[in-house]
Amino acid sequence: MPDNKNRQFLDFEKPVKEIFDEIEKLKQTEEKTKVDLSDSIKKLEDQVIEKRKNITSNLTAWQKVQLSRHPDRPYTLKYIQKMTTNFVELFGDRNVKDDKAIVGGFAQIEGETVMLIGHQKGINTKMRQLRNFGMANPEGYRKALRLMKLAEKFNKPIVTLIDTPGAYPGMEAEERGQGEAIARNIYEMMRLKVPVICVIIGEGASGGALGIGVGDRIFMLENSWYTVISPENCSSILWRSWEMKEKAAEELKLTSDYMHKFGLVDTIVPEPLGGAHWNYDEAANNLKNQIIATLRELEQIPAEDRINQRIEKFSKMGFWDEVAS
Amino acid sequence: MAKNEEDFSANLAGEDGQSEESKSSWFKRIKKGILTTTSEKKETPEGLWAKCPECNYISTVTELKENLFVCPKCNYHHRIGSSEYFDIIFDNGEHNVMFENIRSKDFLHFTDLKPYQKRLEETWKKTDLTDSIRVASGKVDGEDFIIACMDFEFIGGSLGSVMGERISRAVDYAIEHKTPLMIICKSGGARMMESAFSLMQLAKVSGKLSQLTDAKIPYISFLTDPSFGGISASFGMLGDLNIAEPGALIGFAGPRVIKETIKKDLPEGFQRSEFLLEHGFLDFIIDRKALKERLSTLLVLFKG
Ligand SMILES: [Zn+2]
Numbered sequence: 001m002p003d004n005k006n007r008q009f010l011d012f013e014k015p016v017k018e019i020f021d022e023i024e025k026l027k028q029t030e031e032k033t034k035v036d037l038s039d040s041i042k043k044l045e046d047q048v049i050e051k052r053k054n055i056t057s058n059l060t061a062w063q064k065v066q067l068s069r070h071p072d073r074p075y076t077l078k079y080i081q082k083m084t085t086n087f088v089e090l091f092g093d094r095n096v097k098d099d100k101a102i103v104g105g106f107a108q109i110e111g112e113t114v115m116l117i118g119h120q121k122g123i124n125t126k127m128r129q130l131r132n133f134g135m136a137n138p139e140g141y142r143k144a145l146r147l148m149k150l151a152e153k154f155n156k157p158i159v160t161l162i163d164t165p166g167a168y169p170g171m172e173a174e175e176r177g178q179g180e181a182i183a184r185n186i187y188e189m190m191r192l193k194v195p196v197i198c199v200i201i202g203e204g205a206s207g208g209a210l211g212i213g214v215g216d217r218i219f220m221l222e223n224s225w226y227t228v229i230s231p232e233n234c235s236s237i238l239w240r241s242w243e244m245k246e247k248a249a250e251e252l253k254l255t256s257d258y259m260h261k262f263g264l265v266d267t268i269v270p271e272p273l274g275g276a277h278w279n280y281d282e283a284a285n286n287l288k289n290q291i292i293a294t295l296r297e298l299e300q301i302p303a304e305d306r307i308n309q310r311i312e313k314f315s316k317m318g319f320w321d322e323v324a325s
Numbered sequence: 326m327a328k329n330e331e332d333f334s335a336n337l338a339g340e341d342g343q344s345e346e347s348k349s350s351w352f353k354r355i356k357k358g359i360l361t362t363t364s365e366k367k368e369t370p371e372g373l374w375a376k377c378p379e380c381n382y383i384s385t386v387t388e389l390k391e392n393l394f395v396c397p398k399c400n401y402h403h404r405i406g407s408s409e410y411f412d413i414i415f416d417n418g419e420h421n422v423m424f425e426n427i428r429s430k431d432f433l434h435f436t437d438l439k440p441y442q443k444r445l446e447e448t449w450k451k452t453d454l455t456d457s458i459r460v461a462s463g464k465v466d467g468e469d470f471i472i473a474c475m476d477f478e479f480i481g482g483s484l485g486s487v488m489g490e491r492i493s494r495a496v497d498y499a500i501e502h503k504t505p506l507m508i509i510c511k512s513g514g515a516r517m518m519e520s521a522f523s524l525m526q527l528a529k530v531s532g533k534l535s536q537l538t539d540a541k542i543p544y545i546s547f548l549t550d551p552s553f554g555g556i557s558a559s560f561g562m563l564g565d566l567n568i569a570e571p572g573a574l575i576g577f578a579g580p581r582v583i584k585e586t587i588k589k590d591l592p593e594g595f596q597r598s599e600f601l602l603e604h605g606f607l608d609f610i611i612d613r614k615a616l617k618e619r620l621s622t623l624l625v626l627f628k629g
Pocket of ligand 1: 379
């Protein structure tokens, strides 16, 4: 987690930044004058909490999309570090290469071995390039499937963490079968004999998200989004303009509250006031508790029933009329 | 290559394609049984004429129809709809269309340039289609067969809840009647007006195909021009056999998006059927005129 003085602020977080700046000033004054200002500082810190609360409760769909992309937001490896012990990262698809946009490996959550797989975004300019902004190539999806099959072989449950603006739309990705790789994952995840939990921790865009997103239970972090296309691309296709992304975000009803209401996700995992970037420990702990409780529940169900229920769960998704024929 | 410029996202938005190429290569159904191109047509004493977008060869629509809408000169496969494929593949064109009573609705109250409900109503009025896919059962050289075939002219053949549900019911029917299934893909991708529900159809249909696998019933994915997005990221690439028409554009990301990403022109033939065959993603490419015979052989092979 960044120190308070290194925090980055979105436009709608500016009121918090102003209080932060005031606190910083008081601290400097305290340093210089050796006068105790801790009461005033404490008051301002309470105001920060209050502002964070205000911000979270009044967000538009587009602001939630921005929050899901907050530069200080924790990514997959951060959650793994905070939730697990004995993490051993495993690399490569055994075919073409190691895709850095998807990471995975065995780790223990409260002593139980679990396979964790997720999209990984970079934490600085150089790493963002290396991680390809969390946009995986076919190798990434095939690495993910290899690790899932490995987990299945040793009867270990799988947890996937989804955070991608989409699968990478590149020439080589097409040559190596981006569509096929995602299709294969969706199909195979449907048939995995071990419990599978999928969590949208940030951005859940399209097939790139669903490629590691089929499971027995789907969670969404409070300030994440999940739908068929990013609001920007939706704006460009349906409105023929890049200017309608805010409207597109509203229309797509892509936020966790809608997705839960629609029955497309099972659980919303609460975030710290103001968003996961305010407190990594709290964010990870909320998620960890939810994972543990859900795994206990899923492990009671015989494998074959679990697979049938998984297929049934997705079979019900959709809306249509049945007219008299 | 001009056709790479084609912008099927316009069709996904419920509008006709912007470029001349896409307009001229498409046959529109005005009323039952009457086909016309959307441009490049002229009325003459011999009837309607159509120009091949690939080689500019001019033929009458009747002549073209007899040739299964394949250009007699350059073998360009014109885009056709479910009615034409059913006629071509099923014995004597006889078939039974199912699940037409399942219809789209604007559950999310989605409004882009128009409300989704209005777009649906306009499309129902403009075409004689009820949605972007039709399912039919019939016989191929005496063997039972089920085809789910997309219609591009219904909002770009977009994948929404109705397509997902109709395919799911087709799978149930295939399992119940132990009959092989083929999906003919022709779609620009997801129906964005159904948001996440549209995305979940990828998982829904893949789950159903998994049941088909367990029942050991053959599933053929037949990819025609164009087959993109969620189609290729699910059932389009999950066939026991993946086959395609010649020259069809098939891919995950559309050529326009890729071009914008890599900021380079795409090579000749990129994302065409022949390219996919070369890269190992198709079992074979089949000419429309040889399609029925090949399917018939496959049905015998799977059975024998
Ligand atoms: Zn021609």
